[in-house]
Amino acid sequence: MSTRPTLVTGATGKLGRLVVERLVALGQPVRVFTRRPDAARTLFGETVQIAAGDFGDRAALDAAVGGIGRLLLLSPISARLVADQTAVADAAVAANAARIVKISGSDWTIEPPGNSISGAAHAAVERHLSGLPTETVSLRPNAWMQVSLANTVRQAIASNQVIAANLDAGIGYIDARDIADVAVHQLLADRVRNRAFNLTGPDVVSFRQIAALLAAALKRPVAALEKPPQAIPADGDFEHRAVAQFVRLIAAGRAATTTDVISTLLGRPPRTVADFILQQVAAETAVPEYQP
Numbered sequence: 001m002s003t004r005p006t007l008v009t010g011a012t013g014k015l016g017r018l019v020v021e022r023l024v025a026l027g028q029p030v031r032v033f034t035r036r037p038d039a040a041r042t043l044f045g046e047t048v049q050i051a052a053g054d055f056g057d058r059a060a061l062d063a064a065v066g067g068i069g070r071l072l073l074l075s076p077i078s079a080r081l082v083a084d085q086t087a088v089a090d091a092a093v094a095a096n097a098a099r100i101v102k103i104s105g106s107d108w109t110i111e112p113p114g115n116s117i118s119g120a121a122h123a124a125v126e127r128h129l130s131g132l133p134t135e136t137v138s139l140r141p142n143a144w145m146q147v148s149l150a151n152t153v154r155q156a157i158a159s160n161q162v163i164a165a166n167l168d169a170g171i172g173y174i175d176a177r178d179i180a181d182v183a184v185h186q187l188l189a190d191r192v193r194n195r196a197f198n199l200t201g202p203d204v205v206s207f208r209q210i211a212a213l214l215a216a217a218l219k220r221p222v223a224a225l226e227k228p229p230q231a232i233p234a235d236g237d238f239e240h241r242a243v244a245q246f247v248r249l250i251a252a253g254r255a256a257t258t259t260d261v262i263s264t265l266l267g268r269p270p271r272t273v274a275d276f277i278l279q280q281v282a283a284e285t286a287v288p289e290y291q292p
């Protein structure tokens with residue numbers, strides 16, 4: 001076991017916190033980089049070192065990478081993604097970090113080029129990493145169940161309907177817990193191949209099928225409604241334009257892919273949409289216990 005900590009950026013976010021929890025559970029030393037040290041302390045208690053700072057603050061980054069062994073590189077979709085991630089990666093290399101594992105964009109946002117501003121930003125970071133004198137791995141997860149599907153479950157519970165731009169376009173959704181498992185596997189493996197992995201769930205599932213799964217879980221009808229995708233706002237901010245492009249690409253069937261990467265790397269199948277929906281419905285509809 002390495003005694004040098006792994007630095008996790010984006011640690012307080014949806015995926016980063018799952019990676020931190022797993023590393024801590026394995027007894028690995030972890031340092032998290034955050035603008036919100038209090039939030040990190042609330043989430044992780046005394047189990048992690050906290051390096052406070054913003055990606056744009058070079059001195060804070062240099063302090064955060066001091067003595068680290070490995071880096072989990074994650075930042076939100078933004079016009080700053082390339083600048084932020086290359087700054088963290090360069091700081092980590094200057095600090096002699098042995099390996100960088102990057103959470104990249106979905107493969108269908110990157111290949112073929114020209115369809116996604118978010119995919120183009122992640123691709124630029126991947127190219128930068130491939131020129132660095134350290135081991136690097138990029139994980140390209142398909143759409144996460146915990147992001148878009150969680151909202152769909154809440155929508156069905158509230159209104160007995162789900163709405164999508166194309167009801168028959170499939171999506172190879174992946175459970176964020178599987179992404180975190182692969183990230184930890186790649187951070188701790190003895191050796192890694194400098195490459196990008198296309199991570200997906202086990203099945204391609206359409207919104208029509210999701211409505212049927214929700215109806216079974218809720219034990220009542222759930223309607224599936226089609227609504228054309230909104231125009232991509234030319235003057236919108238980076239994240240809104242990126243998300244509008246995702247909706248169009250998904251509606252065109254571009255996310256309808258599965259790979260066997262999870263099974264190959266982890267030796268077990270990926271989590272399914274059917275199980276995720278059952279778990280979410282149970283969590284969202286649980287009756288709070290009576291507290292006298």
Ligand SMILES: NC(=O)c1ccc[n+]([C@@H]2O[C@H](COP(=O)([O-])OP(=O)(O)OC[C@H]3O[C@@H](n4cnc5c(N)ncnc54)[C@H](OP(=O)(O)O)[C@@H]3O)[C@@H](O)[C@H]2O)c1
Nearest residue numbers: 010011012013014015034035054055075105106143144147
């Ligand atoms: N959702 C999907 O389906 C999907 C699919 C493929 C790839 N991805 C990729 O996943 C990434 C998003 O992951 P996520 O949803 O887990 O993120 P998230 O929940 O939005 O969390 C963002 C994290 O970034 C940190 N952060 C934001 N701005 C920062 C700054 N200026 N300096 C330092 N830290 C900063 C935040 O920390 P503090 O607020 O504590 O500072 C927080 O921990 C994106 O790169 C996206 O492209 C997502």
